[in-house]
Amino acid sequence: MLTIENLCVKVDNKQILNNFNLTINKGETHVIMGPNGVGKSTLSRVIMGDNNYEVTSGNILFEGDNLLPLSVDERAKKGIFLAMQNPMEIDGVSNQDFLRSAMSSVNGKQVGLYDFILQCEKGASELSMNKELIHRSLNTGFSGGEKKKNEVLQIKLLKPRFIILDELDSGLDVDSLKICAENIWKYKEENENTSILIITHHPKIFDYIKPDFVHVLEGGKIVKTGDYSLALNIEKYGYNVVTKEDKDE
Amino acid sequence: MNKISIVKNNIIPFDIEGVSVNGNDISFTENGNYILEYIECNNIELNIKIDMNKCINLFEFSYDNDINVDNKYNIDKNASLIINKFYCNKDSNENIDIYLNGEKASIKYNFSSITSAKDRYKINIYHNGNNTTSDVFNKTVAKDGSSNYFDINGYVENGVLDTYINQHTKIITLGESDNRINPNMYTHDNSTTAIHSSVIGNVSEDELFYLMSRGISYDDSIKLIVKGNVLSNINIPNEYWQKINDIIDNLGGE
Numbered sequence: 001m002l003t004i005e006n007l008c009v010k011v012d013n014k015q016i017l018n019n020f021n022l023t024i025n026k027g028e029t030h031v032i033m034g035p036n037g038v039g040k041s042t043l044s045r046v047i048m049g050d051n052n053y054e055v056t057s058g059n060i061l062f063e064g065d066n067l068l069p070l071s072v073d074e075r076a077k078k079g080i081f082l083a084m085q086n087p088m089e090i091d092g093v094s095n096q097d098f099l100r101s102a103m104s105s106v107n108g109k110q111v112g113l114y115d116f117i118l119q120c121e122k123g124a125s126e127l128s129m130n131k132e133l134i135h136r137s138l139n140t141g142f143s144g145g146e147k148k149k150n151e152v153l154q155i156k157l158l159k160p161r162f163i164i165l166d167e168l169d170s171g172l173d174v175d176s177l178k179i180c181a182e183n184i185w186k187y188k189e190e191n192e193n194t195s196i197l198i199i200t201h202h203p204k205i206f207d208y209i210k211p212d213f214v215h216v217l218e219g220g221k222i223v224k225t226g227d228y229s230l231a232l233n234i235e236k237y238g239y240n241v242v243t244k245e246d247k248d249e
Numbered sequence: 250m251n252k253i254s255i256v257k258n259n260i261i262p263f264d265i266e267g268v269s270v271n272g273n274d275i276s277f278t279e280n281g282n283y284i285l286e287y288i289e290c291n292n293i294e295l296n297i298k299i300d301m302n303k304c305i306n307l308f309e310f311s312y313d314n315d316i317n318v319d320n321k322y323n324i325d326k327n328a329s330l331i332i333n334k335f336y337c338n339k340d341s342n343e344n345i346d347i348y349l350n351g352e353k354a355s356i357k358y359n360f361s362s363i364t365s366a367k368d369r370y371k372i373n374i375y376h377n378g379n380n381t382t383s384d385v386f387n388k389t390v391a392k393d394g395s396s397n398y399f400d401i402n403g404y405v406e407n408g409v410l411d412t413y414i415n416q417h418t419k420i421i422t423l424g425e426s427d428n429r430i431n432p433n434m435y436t437h438d439n440s441t442t443a444i445h446s447s448v449i450g451n452v453s454e455d456e457l458f459y460l461m462s463r464g465i466s467y468d469d470s471i472k473l474i475v476k477g478n479v480l481s482n483i484n485i486p487n488e489y490w491q492k493i494n495d496i497i498d499n500l501g502g503e
Binding site: 090098 | 388454455456458459460461462463464465466467469470473474476477478479480481482
């Protein structure tokens, strides 16, 4: 589904990703872990098309198509969704107008008001989300948990095929993390070809979303790949010990 | 909602309970919601009076006028005036004087505009009584080539106590435009609470990225932000909702 080949990315003339390679097949769940500042969030923004990041070489292919020439909205319309670490607060733009515009754009036709309300109410209810939030300004004054639930609500409404979760667990209490992660996993079970890329520091999220592969990012590239147990080892021993073992070998 | 139409600079005769007209003077003597619309006007001078203890909601609308406005609002003791106002004109040159004449008189002034033209707004608020309150919220979308100047002046007379002056003006620029905001508060009294903010800037790149990452095109994202800023600042009567949405849809993008 997603193939990243020899990707090099600079920000403010600083090399962040350096010959980065990753292949994610249909239905797979991958995890990227790594110390702060190694480029995990950069990777997510580059896949989504943030033009603050300069791709100096390499390719990102999504279902065989080159993503790099596409604008951010075109990538979203292809079925890519980035659940952001810090979802934007946009004062004045109502959450409802935003959600309906997004659904209409992704579906390529205006979504009827009745259908929209039904889907919103169902999604909000499944997320134990205060329905009042649908009518407020987008993310404005939302708590950390409410913002993340609003991101997951968007997944339910926009029905992406490739989901990037950039530190979904940051700013979430244990109950909200459980609700958000269980809803994402349920979505994946209902849409089994959906692939997920999780960027995280903490394996707690894996109690609910089961990864197929865990990668450690360091120096702008993946330095180690394993399964769920790698994440547990990182939590137990830290990145230095886990990656040092490989270097020593 | 009770509507007062001003066509070609003249107040069209009306029969609305609680509102009286004498020349250019309009007096509101009963609580209620009213509309004031300027149609094909170029020169407006109104004296608007709110009687003691009354609460008036006034929606003002002006579209496609090349207009000079010189309006005065006199608000009596314990009376409150809430103005919600939308302009999208060819040019606007406006001087507004608001007199808070008695104790606990208050004004809430919510103004939104979208413009491709040259707009000048001078809003003077005179706190003449103790415990008077003024809240001014201006939001303007400045399209390419436009020019928008706001002078907002709050005056507190010597010896007037416990006043509250609150001024916020935001101009969102689309393309190149000439914009100025001058907020001034004149007071010598420590009991005055004075708050202000002034913002002039482009649509945020981070906001655009967020909206576009949900599949919304660049143009539609701009429209969403423009519409959100303009509409969220004012309470719009039902009969003007679609009209203003259509205006923004036609003018909203870059």
